[in-house]
Amino acid sequence: MHLRHFTIFLLPPKTDRMKGLAFAYDPDGYWVEIVKRRCDAGTIPNYFNFSQTMLRVKDVTKSISFYEALGMEVVLERNFDDFSLYFMASSANNNLNLSSMNDNEKMEALGRQFGPVLELTHNHGTENDDDFKYYNGNEEDRQGFGHTGFLVDDVYAACDSIREMGYGFKKVRVYKAAAVLLL
C-alpha cells in the first residue's frame, strides 16, 4: 500500500519549497519525515529505512556533550538564521571519513547510510531563557514521545557514567510493570 493512500501530509512532496522531502502524520499525529535517498534505487532493498529521530533541545552544548558520552558524534551541522541542526550518529556505526568532506558531500554520504541518526534541533536563544523548557512527552497529561534507546554491554557501568555527568534516572516502578507483562 502506498503511504499516500492513508496519510494526510503536513507538507506534500514535490512542492517548490522543498523537493525530495515531505512530512506525513502517523496515526497518532507524530511527524514522519520522508527524505529522498541519495543513492541509486535498489541499493538498499527496503523502500523505507528508519533514518532519524529529531529532538528539540534547549542548550545544544549540553545535549551534544550528553550524547557524545553515550558514544555518539556530530556527523553534520547545519546553521540557519534562527536555528541550527546537529546530526549525531553512533561512532561505531560511522565508517565514513566525514572530516575531509564539505557539508554537501556529508549530506550526500549520510543520505546513503542505512543506520539512523539523532537530529538535535536548537532554536537559537532558548539556552538563555531560564523559563524555557521543552515537553519531553512523558509528563502527566502531556504524554506523547516516549524515549530513545541505546544498547550497552554493562548497564551498571553505563548508568554510573551518566550519573557522574549529573543526570538522573527514572524510578524503577516501570520495570515491575514490564516484569508482570512477561510472566
Place this chain on the structure above:
Amino acid sequence: MKGLAFAYDPDGYAVEIIKRGGIEFGDKKIL
C-alpha cells in the same frame, strides 16, 4: 531485573539503556 535503565537527557527526554544481548528478569532472559 537486570539489563535495563532509563536516564534523563539534559531536556528531560527519557533515554533507555539496554544490555546488549538481552534483559534478565530473575531467571528469565528476554532477547
